[in-house]
Amino acid sequence: MNRNEGFVVWFTGLPSSGKSTLAQRLKDELIKRGFRVEVLDGDVVREHISRGLGFSKEDRDENIRRIYHVAYLLKRNGVVVITAAISPYREIRQEARELLKDFVEVYASCPVEKCIERDVKGMYKKALAGEIKNFTGIDDPYEPPENPEVICETDKETVEESVKKIINKLIEMGYIEPTDEDVYTEEEEEIIKKRLEDLGYI
Amino acid sequence: MKRLFILSIDGVPYSLLTSLIDMGVMPFFKSLITEKGFRRYNSVLPTISSVAWASFMTGKNPGAHGIFGFIDRRPSPFKLYLPTGKNLRSKTLFEIVSDAGKRTISFNVPMTTPPRKVNGVMVSGFLSTKLHSAVHPPEIAQKLEYIGYIIDVDPSLALKDESTFWKQVYNALEGRKNAVKTFIGQEWDMFMLHIMETDRVNHFYIHNPEKLHSFYTELDHYIKGIFEYIPDDADVLLLSDHGFCSIEKEFYVNTYLSRKGLLKFKVEDPKSLNEMDSSTIAYSLIPGRIYLNLKGREEMGSIPQGDYNRVRNEIVDMLGELVDNGIIKRVWLKEELYSGPFLDEAPDIILEPFDGIDIKGDINRKELFGKSSIKGMHTLEDAFILWIGKELKGNNSFSIIDIASSILDELGVGRPPDMEASGCLA
Numbered sequence: 001m002n003r004n005e006g007f008v009v010w011f012t013g014l015p016s017s018g019k020s021t022l023a024q025r026l027k028d029e030l031i032k033r034g035f036r037v038e039v040l041d042g043d044v045v046r047e048h049i050s051r052g053l054g055f056s057k058e059d060r061d062e063n064i065r066r067i068y069h070v071a072y073l074l075k076r077n078g079v080v081v082i083t084a085a086i087s088p089y090r091e092i093r094q095e096a097r098e099l100l101k102d103f104v105e106v107y108a109s110c111p112v113e114k115c116i117e118r119d120v121k122g123m124y125k126k127a128l129a130g131e132i133k134n135f136t137g138i139d140d141p142y143e144p145p146e147n148p149e150v151i152c153e154t155d156k157e158t159v160e161e162s163v164k165k166i167i168n169k170l171i172e173m174g175y176i177e178p179t180d181e182d183v184y185t186e187e188e189e190e191i192i193k194k195r196l197e198d199l200g201y202i
Numbered sequence: 203m204k205r206l207f208i209l210s211i212d213g214v215p216y217s218l219l220t221s222l223i224d225m226g227v228m229p230f231f232k233s234l235i236t237e238k239g240f241r242r243y244n245s246v247l248p249t250i251s252s253v254a255w256a257s258f259m260t261g262k263n264p265g266a267h268g269i270f271g272f273i274d275r276r277p278s279p280f281k282l283y284l285p286t287g288k289n290l291r292s293k294t295l296f297e298i299v300s301d302a303g304k305r306t307i308s309f310n311v312p313m314t315t316p317p318r319k320v321n322g323v324m325v326s327g328f329l330s331t332k333l334h335s336a337v338h339p340p341e342i343a344q345k346l347e348y349i350g351y352i353i354d355v356d357p358s359l360a361l362k363d364e365s366t367f368w369k370q371v372y373n374a375l376e377g378r379k380n381a382v383k384t385f386i387g388q389e390w391d392m393f394m395l396h397i398m399e400t401d402r403v404n405h406f407y408i409h410n411p412e413k414l415h416s417f418y419t420e421l422d423h424y425i426k427g428i429f430e431y432i433p434d435d436a437d438v439l440l441l442s443d444h445g446f447c448s449i450e451k452e453f454y455v456n457t458y459l460s461r462k463g464l465l466k467f468k469v470e471d472p473k474s475l476n477e478m479d480s481s482t483i484a485y486s487l488i489p490g491r492i493y494l495n496l497k498g499r500e501e502m503g504s505i506p507q508g509d510y511n512r513v514r515n516e517i518v519d520m521l522g523e524l525v526d527n528g529i530i531k532r533v534w535l536k537e538e539l540y541s542g543p544f545l546d547e548a549p550d551i552i553l554e555p556f557d558g559i560d561i562k563g564d565i566n567r568k569e570l571f572g573k574s575s576i577k578g579m580h581t582l583e584d585a586f587i588l589w590i591g592k593e594l595k596g597n598n599s600f601s602i603i604d605i606a607s608s609i610l611d612e613l614g615v616g617r618p619p620d621m622e623a624s625g626c627l628a
């Protein structure tokens with residue numbers, strides 16, 4: 001990686017799979033480590049940069065294209081960019097990967113039944129009632145990534161565990177440096193501390 | 203090319219082995235000894251399992267692998283932390299062997315927490331708390347649980363509930379043996395089983411010959427049991443990482459530095475080094491690691507960079523009185539002991555202890571000397587190595603840093619260019 005450039009963490013997943021939640025937590029974590037971070041959340045982008053775009057395949061692809069171009073500009077200026085849009089189509093994600101290069105794809109994986117149960121914004125309900133059309137996961141396709149850098153199984157993991165997985169991958173890929181907190185939770189650290197104290201090691 | 207089985211037995215002194223053998227306590231171990239393959243050899247400073255095994259795994263000195271103790275400090279902002287394998291910033295034998303297309307299996311080696319993604323199996327040691335995060339690949343956690351594998355015994359039991367302590371010691375040993383039994387049939391080129399229980403027992407019972415003898419009698423049977431699983435086409439290397447001796451007394455360096463006016467706290471009764479005052483000149487972490495409060499490096503640095511050498515020399519001169527009084531053996535400057543990319547993180551001064559006087563880092567001791575419930579301490583020059591059928595260099599003519607390169611040679615794997623070790627085979 002060019003040290004003066006940032007990198008991009010690209011979330012993809014069904015509605016309510018956990019993209020925005022993880023993006024925010026990851027942002028906090030990276031800021032704590034001294035990075036400048038920008039989150040491009042699908043909802044916010046659609047209100048501004050992509051205002052007027054709909055949910056046809058063409059419009060969805062255009063939306064993603066705008067997101068990756070903004071990401072490109074930010075990244076080039078040393079900002080770490082986290083995107084949190086459904087980005088349902090494989091091909092356009094591949095386009096983003098090729099342009100951005102420092103690209104870490106994170107699949108927020110969660111069975112659609114569970115997403116429906118969560119229905120954070122009440123959209124699944126509307127889609128199932130036929131009130132809205134072309135809703136990803138209901139009557140619009142979602143193409144899961146074939147080789148994402150990270151898979152967060154958000155139905156099985158806690159938010160903390162998912163974030164830790166991403167952080168560990170970023171360390172492994174050399175984008176961030178490990179810190180002492182990367183191995184233990186507080187509770188685990190207490191256990192280890194006690195063990196070492198009992199042995200007179202610390 | 204032969205494969206290699208490594209049985210590492212933490213903290214077993216060469217001198218204890220030879221005296222137990224003379225007393226007839228360890229007949230099986232005795233039967234393994236080949237004349238030129240059994241040696242007394244050196245650990246590293248500070249003489250601590252995490253530092254020693256990190257040096258073993260990397261074939262590098264602490265300045266080149268980055269591990270200096272079980273506790274370490276970030277200078278700015280000042281923070282004490284517990285180093286793990288993530289702070290071990292070098293490839294280890296396990297990865298080097300993996301990268302060469304060979305397969306390794308290892309259990310319980312200190313400083314392999316969290317487990318690295320080797321070609322094969324890695325089960326972390328006692329710096330892990332739960333099996334499911336201590337294993338690579340993850341799916342073996344269940345199998346290990348099923349065979350009764352436990353990560354570590356609870357050392358506090360030795361003082362509270364001795365019978366449970368011993369039960370746990372033998373359970374842990376049994377679990378590790380089951381792991382060998384279960385995994386030895388897999389394909390491997392290097393298999394390493396680490397026994398930690400010996401260190402635990404020595405810490406609490408080194409002064410108690412009766413208990414020690416009965417434990418080492420069991421250990422001898424146990425080693426025999428492990429050998430029954432080791433295939434004939436494997437070479438076998440047994441070794442410890444340091445020796446052990448009884449503690450006569452503990453020496454509290456921070457109390458000494460306070461009395462000399464070099465270490466100051468903001469409060470009357472400090473609980474930790476976090477409460478140090480900015481006028482501090484020097485402070486110490488266990489065992490015998492002394493850091494200068496250097497401007498530009500430490501959060502509240504008091505010594506200008508230009509005064510570093512002068513101040514350090516003054517402190518070294520002052521510490522000379524401890525050498526003269528037989529309290530410590532020798533005072534080292536960091537560059538005399540270490541070299542490499544992490545020299546910056548090393549303590550500025552390192553105290554080498556005398557066997558019997560354990561150097562501590564406590565900050566709330568009123569006296570310079572005292573005692574605690576721990577009975578045994580590590581020694582630098584009394585580790586053992588037995589590489590069956592091989593010819594090793596002479597006693598104490600090599601250290602734990604020198605073994606990795608010989609292991610790679612034996613496995614037919616090239617030494618990485620930055621591995622500094624000169625080898626332990628004659």
Ligand SMILES: Nc1ncnc2c1ncn2[C@@H]1O[C@H](COP(=O)(O)OP(=O)(O)OP(=O)(O)O)[C@@H](O)[C@H]1O
Pocket residue numbers: 013014015016017018019020021022042043084085086108118120121152153154155157158159160162
């Ligand atoms: N491991 C996890 N990761 C992320 N979210 C989780 C996890 N476990 C539970 N959740 C919960 O799942 C919900 C995910 O909602 P979120 O708004 O983040 O989804 P989203 O993928 O951004 O959806 P949308 O595409 O509709 O914006 C939140 O309520 C969150 O608390």
Ligand SMILES: [Mg+2]
Pocket residue numbers: 019020021041042043084
């Ligand atoms: Mg969202």
